[in-house]
Amino acid sequence: MLWRLPLLLTALLxxxxxxxxxxxxxPALSLRVKWKHDSAALGNTLKPDHLKKAPVIHLDRVESDALAGAQLSKHMSYVIVLTDPDAPSRDDPKWSEFCHWIAASSQLEFSSKSKSKHHLKDIIKYKPPAPPPKTGKHRYVFFTFIAANGTTKKLHLSKPEERKHWGSDHAGHGVREWAHENGLIPIAANFIYAENDKQ
Incomplete structure (x- = not known):
């Protein structure tokens, strides 16, 4: 399904x-995230047991004036990330943000027919969502990034030393700061909620 841009932005807000x-x-692309039994759908709630393996990522074109009119090229590298801003809970996000996944591809592949599968190389291995007991629902947010300067050269990305705070000593530090440090801009997003059965 191709997300309409107002729907995506409304859901994120x-x-x-x-x-x-x-x-x-x-947004310049729609981001579809599929596990074996479930898919992300802009804030649907999924069972952690269904999220154990890294999902398949699909990117689809949407009509957008993103990138100030620049054309997305298949030769551009892109980055997929997964972050949890609610670690260990939304009421007490002292570990926020928590980096669950960073993966990159050297070729931006997309299909209006939604048939493309993407071959990603892990920078930080996928850590499946595992919200602790009695911490309520967590937001697990996926983003697609590309280089802000539109380069088609290989990206040299920093690897967070720790997952908590995306390797920073500062609470709340996360994907926004990491992306800025690496010269990246977001072009797509999707998210889910997940919670522990014990509440």
Missing amino acids: EAQIIPTVIDDFP
């Missing part, structure tokens, strides 16, 4: 992902 996790941005 209502979930307070904008502006808490990322600044407002104009």
